[in-house]
Amino acid sequence: MESIDKVKGTFELKNRDNAKPTVSDAVIKRLPRYHRYLGDLLADGRMRISSAELSKLMNVTASQIRQDLNCFGGFGQQGYGYNIKYLHGKISELLGVTQGYTAVIAGAGNLGRALAATRMFGRRGVTRLALFDVDESIVGTEIYGIKVYHIDELYDFCQREKVAIGVLTVPKDAAYKVAMTMAHAGVKGIWNFASTELEIECENVVVENVHMGDSLMRLCYEIKTKDEAEGGSDA
Amino acid sequence: MESIDKVKGTFELKNRDNAKPTVSDAVIKRLPRYHRYLGDLLADGRMRISSAELSKLMNVTASQIRQDLNCFGGFGQQGYGYNIKYLHGKISELLGVTQGYTAVIAGAGNLGRALAATRMFGRRGVTRLALFDVDESIVGTEIYGIKVYHIDELYDFCQREKVAIGVLTVPKDAAYKVAMTMAHAGVKGIWNFASTELEIECENVVVENVHMGDSLMRLCYEIKTKDEAEGGSDA
DNA sequence: TAGATTGTTAATCGATTAACAATC
DNA sequence: TAGATTGTTAATCGATTAACAATC
Numbered sequence: 001m002e003s004i005d006k007v008k009g010t011f012e013l014k015n016r017d018n019a020k021p022t023v024s025d026a027v028i029k030r031l032p033r034y035h036r037y038l039g040d041l042l043a044d045g046r047m048r049i050s051s052a053e054l055s056k057l058m059n060v061t062a063s064q065i066r067q068d069l070n071c072f073g074g075f076g077q078q079g080y081g082y083n084i085k086y087l088h089g090k091i092s093e094l095l096g097v098t099q100g101y102t103a104v105i106a107g108a109g110n111l112g113r114a115l116a117a118t119r120m121f122g123r124r125g126v127t128r129l130a131l132f133d134v135d136e137s138i139v140g141t142e143i144y145g146i147k148v149y150h151i152d153e154l155y156d157f158c159q160r161e162k163v164a165i166g167v168l169t170v171p172k173d174a175a176y177k178v179a180m181t182m183a184h185a186g187v188k189g190i191w192n193f194a195s196t197e198l199e200i201e202c203e204n205v206v207v208e209n210v211h212m213g214d215s216l217m218r219l220c221y222e223i224k225t226k227d228e229a230e231g232g233s234d235a
Numbered sequence: 236m237e238s239i240d241k242v243k244g245t246f247e248l249k250n251r252d253n254a255k256p257t258v259s260d261a262v263i264k265r266l267p268r269y270h271r272y273l274g275d276l277l278a279d280g281r282m283r284i285s286s287a288e289l290s291k292l293m294n295v296t297a298s299q300i301r302q303d304l305n306c307f308g309g310f311g312q313q314g315y316g317y318n319i320k321y322l323h324g325k326i327s328e329l330l331g332v333t334q335g336y337t338a339v340i341a342g343a344g345n346l347g348r349a350l351a352a353t354r355m356f357g358r359r360g361v362t363r364l365a366l367f368d369v370d371e372s373i374v375g376t377e378i379y380g381i382k383v384y385h386i387d388e389l390y391d392f393c394q395r396e397k398v399a400i401g402v403l404t405v406p407k408d409a410a411y412k413v414a415m416t417m418a419h420a421g422v423k424g425i426w427n428f429a430s431t432e433l434e435i436e437c438e439n440v441v442v443e444n445v446h447m448g449d450s451l452m453r454l455c456y457e458i459k460t461k462d463e464a465e466g467g468s469d470a
Numbered sequence: 471t472a473g474a475t476t477g478t479t480a481a482t483c484g485a486t487t488a489a490c491a492a493t494c
Numbered sequence: 495t496a497g498a499t500t501g502t503t504a505a506t507c508g509a510t511t512a513a514c515a516a517t518c
Contacts, residue, residue, distance in 0.1 A: 026509065028456060032449035036432075050475060062475095063511050070477060078476040079518040095452045096459030110352045114345030120430070120448050124455065164458060189458040191451060195355070197271075206461055208454035212445060213355050214267035216426060217330045219443035220359065221263060223399060223424040224331030226441055261485065285499060297499095298487050305501060313500040314494040 023071045030068060031091055033058070038088040050081035097124045103191075104158060106178050107169035108133035108148055111193055115167060116144045129161055151178070158185035167191045168198075176200075179207075258306045265303060266326055268293070273323040285316035332359045338426075339393065341413050342404035343368035343383055346428055350402060351379045364396055389413070393420035402426045403433075411435075414442075 037058055041049060051069075055062035069075050069082070075090055076082045092098050103121060105112050108131045115121075121128050131148045133139065139150045149157060158166065158181075166182035168175055168190055175194035182190055183203040192198055192209045200207065272293055276284060286304075290297035304310050304317070310325055311317045327333050338356060340347050343366045350356075356363050366383045368374065374385045384392060393401065393416075401417035403410060403425055410429035417425055418438040427433055427444045435442065 024509075028453065031456070032446065032452040035452065036430075036446075036449070052475080061511060063513090064509095066476065067478085067510075074477065076476050077518060078516070079474045081475065094456070096455035097452060099455065099459055101455060101458065110345065110349035114349050117345045120451060124448065124451055126451070126455070165454065188462065189454045191454050195271075206454065206457040208450055208457065210445075210447060210450050211267070211271075213359065214271070215443055215445050216355060216359055216361070217267040217270065217332060218263065219400065219424045219426050219441065220331035220334065220336060220361070221266070221329070222441040222443065223336065224334055227423070259485075287499080296487060298489090299485095301500065302486075302502085309501065311500050312494060313492070314498045316499065 027068050027071050030060075031095055034065075034068070035088065035091045035095065035097075038084055038091065041084050042088055046084055048081045048083055051076070054082075099125065101126050101164040102161065103128050103165035103167055104130045104132060104154070104163050105146075105167040105169060106132045106151065106154060106182070107171075107174075108135070108138060108143060109169060109171075112167075112169040113143055115169065116146050126165060129163065130157060132157075154178070155181050155185045158182060158187055162186065164188045165191060167193070169193045172196050262303050262306050265295075266330055269300075269303070270323065270326045270330065270332075273319055273326065276319050277323055281319050283316050283318055286311070289317075334360065336361050336399040337396065338363050338400035338402055339365045339367060339389070339398050340381075340402040340404060341367045341386065341389060341417070342406075342409075343370070343373060343378060344404060344406075347402075347404040348378055350404065351381050361400060364398060365392060367392075386413070390416050390420045393417060393422055397421065399423045400426060402428070404428045407431050 037054065051062040051065040055065055058065075066076070069087070072090070072094055075087050103126050105115055105128060108116070112131060112133070116128065116131060128146055131143055131146050132151045132154045133148055134151050136150070138148050141148050157163070163182075163185070164187065166179070166187040166189070168179055168182075170178050172194050175192070175196050176198065179190055179192070179198050179200055180203070183200055183205045187205060189206045189208065190198065190200075192207055193212070195211060195213050197209065198207050272289065286297040286300040290300055293300075301311070304322070307325070307329055310322050338361050340350055340363060343351070347366060347368070351363065351366060363381055366378055366381050367386045367389045368383055369386050371385070373383050376383050392398070398417075398420070399422065401414070401422040401424070403414055403417075405413050407429050410427070410431050411433065414425055414427070414433050414435055415438070418435055418440045422440060424441045424443065425433065425435075427442055428447075430446060430448050432444065433442050
């Protein structure tokens with residue numbers, strides 16, 4: 001009895017100033033993957049799933065699944081498992097996918113166009129409002145239904161439209177300046193595809209880096225390591 | 236003396252069957268980032284750096300840097316620090332960037348074209364040999380200097396040219412089939428941009444997934460969390 | 471009720487950090 | 495040599511897994 005009260009007291013104390021029970025980074029990184037699998041199950045018309053079955057599907061332990069989902073609240077039901085639709089929806093909420101954020105894409109090069117074309121944003125409730133580029137010859141045109149503005153208009157546009165997300169697909173040299181423009185215009189998050197690290201953590205903006213080059217290197221490493229292991233034992 | 240021998244003995248014993256001292260995943264994930272920072276320092280003409288200085292630059296502990304670099308071997312020198320050029324080169328080797336791998340890109344859509352255009356591959360010693368697509372109207376043309384073939388030729392091409400890396404930028408539905416074709420044709424690694432998980436781990440092929448959608452979701456989460464924290468305390 | 475499966479605590483494991491002796 | 499800085503061991507911290515009581 002007494003010990004339970006003590007634990008409770010400690011818990012409340014711990015969360016007095018930062019309200020929410022902080023969720024570890026490791027868990028957050030896994031959430032989109034859960035979301036993807038649950039979305040697929042939903043599309044297959046499945047209604048419910050147990051942590052045991054999901055664990056087999058996803059190649060993780062059932063323990064981890066239960067632990068992860070419990071960081072946020074009890075989404076399951078003993079003896080039954082998890083309702084897929086409900087769980088999928090809850091994770092959507094949690095990840096902010098239901099917030100209806102707006103985005104602009106800075107840089108209408110190949111990658112910017114590719115991002116303009118995908119349904120990736122729409123699927124996650126993000127609306128793309130505009131593209132921005134320095135190339136006068138495309139300013140005023142539309143790319144996949146998205147209007148192209150001159151990069152000089154980026155600041156005013158973001159401020160006026162209260163843009164939440166700035167997608168950065170400009171060349172490396174321009175990245176910092178454009179990121180700063182976005183940050184000062186009140187953008188809340190920057191999705192950074194420029195292969196450089198943005199040192200603007202201070203500016204009240206969150207940055208998510210997509211380092212594709214790093215990914216390619218990891219692939220090379222895996223290939224090399226596997227080759228060596230096989231060559232070492234076989235030949 | 237005796238204790239050193241003992242340690243050595245243990246080490247050799249531990250590595251008798253799997254040859255290389257396995258490096259943890261956490262370290263591998265960090266290596267490309269070291270490589271990037273060292274490359275920048277090199278470009279700036281810097282010669283040497285201490286773990287302390289690098290730690291400030293990269294926002295990690297000096298301890299971690301020394302620990303990480305020591306998984307592979309003593310690249311530093313007491314009282315001096317690390318020779319940037321040497322260390323950069325060593326990490327390049329380690330990551331397999333100096334292996335001169337070849338690659339093909341399956342899917343000449345927006346993303347495939349974007350990848351055809353970047354210098355990302357060349358910078359990491361990877362040569363792009365060809366693009367493949369189903370669209371007859373582009374088969375036979377060149378995109379950014381890379382020849383486009385019909386996807387039906389993918390298998391023969393990979394086998395004939397002993398292609399090491401298959402880049403997968405085809406639509407989700409086609410991903411599995413194309414990946415299988417690559418795997419059977421002897422490709423060693425698949426760089427997967429299709430927003431689906433490939434269940435071909437069995438096929439003797441390593442897969443590196445680039446889940447851009449997951450990244451976008453994490454950004455949304457960070458924005459939402461930050462918003463709530465601020466709204467919670469201020470308003 | 472009995473069976474199933476979660477939520478949650480405790481045990482294990484691994485990764486990060488701190489400290490310092492080795493050595494350039 | 496003295497100062498600097500690594501390589502490496504030990505201590506800490508956090509994340510994963512195992513176990514089981516709670517409960518649907």
